[in-house]
Amino acid sequence: MLDRKLLREDPDRVRAGLAKRGVEFDSAPVLAQEEQRRDLIRQVESLKAERNAASDDIGRLKKEGQDVSQAIEATRMLGDRIKGLEAQLNELDAELDRFLLTVPNLPHESVPVGRSEEDNPVVKEWGVVPEFPFKPKAHDELGKQLGILDQEAAAKMTGSRFAVLKGMGARLERALLNFMLDQHTANGYEEMWPPYIVHERSLVGTGQLPKFKEDLFKLEGHDYYLAPTAEVPLTNYHREEILDGERLTLKYCAYTPCFRSEAGAAGKDTRGIIRQHQFDKVELVKFCRPEESYDELEKLTYDAERILQLLEIPYRVVALCTGDMGFSAAKTYDIEVWLPSQGMYREISSCSNFEDFQARRADIRFRRARGEKPEFVHTLNGSGLAIGRTLVAILENYQTDKGQIVIPHALRDYVKADIIG
Numbered sequence: 001m002l003d004r005k006l007l008r009e010d011p012d013r014v015r016a017g018l019a020k021r022g023v024e025f026d027s028a029p030v031l032a033q034e035e036q037r038r039d040l041i042r043q044v045e046s047l048k049a050e051r052n053a054a055s056d057d058i059g060r061l062k063k064e065g066q067d068v069s070q071a072i073e074a075t076r077m078l079g080d081r082i083k084g085l086e087a088q089l090n091e092l093d094a095e096l097d098r099f100l101l102t103v104p105n106l107p108h109e110s111v112p113v114g115r116s117e118e119d120n121p122v123v124k125e126w127g128v129v130p131e132f133p134f135k136p137k138a139h140d141e142l143g144k145q146l147g148i149l150d151q152e153a154a155a156k157m158t159g160s161r162f163a164v165l166k167g168m169g170a171r172l173e174r175a176l177l178n179f180m181l182d183q184h185t186a187n188g189y190e191e192m193w194p195p196y197i198v199h200e201r202s203l204v205g206t207g208q209l210p211k212f213k214e215d216l217f218k219l220e221g222h223d224y225y226l227a228p229t230a231e232v233p234l235t236n237y238h239r240e241e242i243l244d245g246e247r248l249t250l251k252y253c254a255y256t257p258c259f260r261s262e263a264g265a266a267g268k269d270t271r272g273i274i275r276q277h278q279f280d281k282v283e284l285v286k287f288c289r290p291e292e293s294y295d296e297l298e299k300l301t302y303d304a305e306r307i308l309q310l311l312e313i314p315y316r317v318v319a320l321c322t323g324d325m326g327f328s329a330a331k332t333y334d335i336e337v338w339l340p341s342q343g344m345y346r347e348i349s350s351c352s353n354f355e356d357f358q359a360r361r362a363d364i365r366f367r368r369a370r371g372e373k374p375e376f377v378h379t380l381n382g383s384g385l386a387i388g389r390t391l392v393a394i395l396e397n398y399q400t401d402k403g404q405i406v407i408p409h410a411l412r413d414y415v416k417a418d419i420i421g
Contacts, residue, residue, distance in 0.1 A: 001100050001360040008034050017106035020113050020322040025103070033096055040089045044082055051078040101210055105357040107322045108294070108331040114321030120334070121321075126305065127314030129338050130397055136340035137403070139395040140272035143169060145403055146421050149273070161262065161277045165391075168420045172394070172407075173280060175414035176387045177255050180282040180307055184384055187303055189253035189284060194233035196256055197224045202236040205362030207328030207354075217259045217277075226259035230283035231381045236362055238287060242374045243366040249288035249296055253384065256281065273388050274346065280387040284351075286380040287364065293353050293378035294331070301333045301351040304384040308348070310410040313393050314338040316345050330355045335385075337393045348389045351382030 007014055011027035018025040054075045061071060112121055143149025148169025154162035165173050185191050200223050203209040208216060208228060217226040227233060234252050243250070258281050273279075284303060288296045301317065308315045320332040329352040336345035356376035359365065365374035398406045404421035412418055 001097075001357060002103055002106065003356070003360065004034065004096070004100075007031070014106065018104065020107055020111075021104060021325070022115065022323050023104060030096070030099070033092060037089065037092050037096070040085055040092065044085050044089065047078055047082050047085070051075055051082065054078065101204065101361070104327045105330050105354065107325060108353070108355075110294075111325065111331050112319055112321045113323075115323040116321075117324045119321040120318040120324055122316050123319050123333070124317040125314075126309065126316070127312065127338070129314050130340060132340065132399075132401075134401045136396060136399060138272060138341035139339075139392040142395050142399055142403060142405065146405070148172075148420065151273070159277075161275065163273045163276060168415075168417070169391075171415055171417075172391055172411075172420070173387060175411050176390055177280060177282065179411055179414050180384060180387070181253060181255060183307060183310065184253040184282065184284060184303065187306075189251040189303075192230075192234060192237070192252050192254040194227075194230060194237070194254055194256065196227050196259075198227050198232050198236070199223050200225070202232050202239070202362075205239055206232050206235050206358055207326075207361065208232065211327055215261050217261055227256060228260050229258050229281065229383075230254040230256040231285060234283060234285040235358055235364075235379055235381070238364045238377075239362040241364060243287065243364070243377060245289065245366045245368040248366060248377070249286055249292065252285045254283055254285075255387075256283070273392060276388065279389075282384050282387065284382050284384040287366075287377045288380070289366070289368075290356065290375070290378050293355060293380060296378075297331065297333070297351065297353040297380055300380055300382050301335070304335055304349045304351055304382050307385050307390070308335070308337060308393075311390070311394065311408045312410075313390075313397050313408075315348070320350075326350070326352065328352075328354050328357050330357065333382075335383075337389065338397065339393065340396045340399075346389070348393065349383035349385050352380060354379045354381075 002014065007027060007030055011031060015025050015027060054071060058071045058075065112119065114120065140149060148166050150164040150166055154164045181191055200209060203225060216228060219225065234254055258279050260277060262275060262277060284300055286296050286300060315335055315337045318334050318336060320334055325332050332350055332352040334347050335349040337348040339346050355378050358379045359376040364377050366377050367374050394408060395405055398408065400406065404419050406419055407415050407417055
């Protein structure tokens with residue numbers, strides 16, 4: 001959520017920032033509501049001062065033995081007026097909050113301006129793209145031939161965009177989960193095992209609601225949703241708290257299955273397991289001081305990259321432009337892994353700095369020192385990594401001409417095998 005003070009004091013900056021994202025923003029109605037709000041506050045404060053003075057007069061009149069019935073009635077009427085104005089103020093605050101919940105974050109000054117993913121500059125490339133002496137197969141074809149991936153069975157039991165991993169496929173998925181968590185905990189992240197179900201307030205806190213309701217799976221008859229990412233429970237772990245500034249930066253990692261309806265993805269990645277309604281992911285989340293958040297973003301992005309380096313899979317990092325960035329982010333790097341069957345890089349992780357956007361929505365603050373005024377923390381998160389897409393990358397980059405899959409050296413102690421097939 002954007003800072004109301006920023007809207008009042010620098011509406012031009014807000015308009016310019018949102019324009020870079022392709023969002024037209026008319027600040028006039030918001031500023032008018034803010035002025036109305038301040039006027040109501042002034043009226044309430046004036047009436048409270050008047051009521052306090054009247055209460056003092058009642059006490060004096062009682063001591064003098066005078067009739068205070070009229071003064072008491074006047075005080076009661078003042079109280080009724082105050083309640084009425086406070087009700088108006090509360091409704092106006094709620095109306096402003098409802099509006100601000102639909103306004104995206106402002107992009108950081110370093111974010112490239114652009115309209116779509118075509119405008120995302122590549123900032124880093126790592127590894128050598130493999131050259132095969134044969135035509136590389138797609139992961140779903142390899143998985144079916146090896147008997148480790150069964151989409152037909154998943155469609156029979158559930159529907160499209162689900163998959164069953166079998167035998168060595170299931171073992172490889174589990175190995176990747178443990179490998180990623182071991183690497184991140186060794187790098188200072190505290191491992192968490194959060195709920196897979198979250199309530200509406202948590203999704204509002206991280207920015208999925210109200211704007212992206214169609215992308216979520218809601219449990220019928222409950223204020224519960226299946227978590228679309230571990231970002232939601234991990235970020236809300238500290239909702240409505242004031243953190244000790246001396247403990248920052250806090251670093252958490254967690255594995256969860258993720259559930260997404262993919263409402264806006266019709267026709268995209270229908271083949272294989274690139275885009276599923278249910279997929280596994282290890283998530284990284286940080287809470288830090290504002291002045292440190294962009295350094296922490298670089299570190300978090302590298303922590304996610306390191307997984308691919310250890311697996312020896314080629315990838316690149318792109319900086320998302322203003323028109324391609326997520327609703328809540330101030331800056332985002334996408335890590336894209338090479339898929340030989342497609343001859344292109346595909347996203348495997350997004351690493352974002354939200355600055356204080358989520359913290360305002362979830363009321364997460366910190367205190368630099370005892371007695372100082374609390375400030376909003378900056379929150380960051382990133383996939384470290386999407387497990388299913390990492391499995392896809394291994395199948396395609398480590399395939400042999402015989403249709404076998406060589407296990408990356410970093411995973412062999414986890415998989416207890418050197419090759420599949």
